[in-house]
Amino acid sequence: NYSFEEIQDFASHGLFLYNTLERVKELPEEMFLNYILDHRVNEEEVLPCRSFFWNELKDRIEGKNAKDAAIEVNYWCAEEATYHSGDDRTLPALTVYRRGYGRCGEESVFLVNALRSVGIPARQVYVPRWSHCDDNHAWVEVWCDGDWHYLGACEPEAVLDKSWFTNAASRAMMIGSRWYDRAMPDEKVIGKDGMNRIINLLGKYAKTRWITITVEDLDGTPAAGAKVRAEVMNYGEFSPIAIMEADKNGCISFETGFGSLLICAVYDGAYGEKVIDTREDDHFTCTLGEEYEDELWVDFDMNAPEDTGRISWNITQEQEEENNRRIAAEAEHCRRKIE
Secondary structure (H helix, E strand, O other): OOOHHHHHHHHHHHHHHHHHOHHHHOOOHHHHHHHHHOOOOOOOOOOOOHHHHHHHHOOOOOOOOHHHHHHHHHHHHHHHOEEOOOOOOOOOHHHHHHHOEEOHHHHHHHHHHHHHHOOOOEEEEEEOOOOOOOOOEEEEEEEEOOEEEEEEOOEOOOOOOOOOOHHHHOOOOOOEEEEOOOOOOOOOEEEEEOOEEEEEOHHHOOOOEEEEEEEEOOOOOEOOOOEEEEEEEEOOEEEEEEEEEOOOOOEEEEEEOOOEEEEEEEEOOEEEEEEEEOOOOOEEEEEOOOOOOOOOOOOOOOOOOOOOOOOOOOOOHHHHHHHHHHHHHHHHHHHHHHO
């Protein structure tokens, strides 16, 4: 649905970075293709922005290593955009820049594009739904020094791997990132969403457990190919955090947190569901066509994992004070911009 010229900016600028920056040329090809060259982050409209962001940022990151450059890019993003809630289609990075605000999914699309524009591999990361409270959240990971590190989009800190959601993420039952390549990634895949796969990144943020769900009919026959959804309670309703297909043995296996899930399975017109608690076991059976004998209403508990996040970081008081000063200045800059 896009013209050649709209895609050309991303391709041409990606090649410019490859031919200009040695650290980009040294990246594994898969990393360069998916996390620098690729034009897509989420479901946003594709608007050329990379060469424009490069011109805005190149002087600010001159001489900095990848980690310091990533932090500096996030400071710039905080100058240009602030948080504002909304539920429409995810806006493109250039629109967030122009209007000066967006929700977390849009702020993270903005930051990912800004990071990719200066040759830092970046991806959007999100929790589909929190398990311990209503709502959800999205943030960003950057590839530096051979590993992924996280940061809050347009919420700068003086160091990487520090943000307000650190402890909240430790209570999630699923954290994912989109992968658009046809080749399979090296990381764990939890399912597909349209044309892209979802990578399961929960193990980076929380204590996890591998669980296996067996789907079978009333006779105990495995339901090979059954569609299975794992759901959490959020905003008074069940919301999916993973959608999978059972293997030839009627099984699905995946990594999740230590808490409750509703497992829903559909196969050949039959439906089954089961509330499970992964704190108690790692193998469960979901039976299709099973009916409740006595009551229409069934009592159950939904338990969130315990908070296992960090409570302190290796950061000096001077760094904290400088960070607070910069955040205040950037907030004022952004306020004037929006006005």
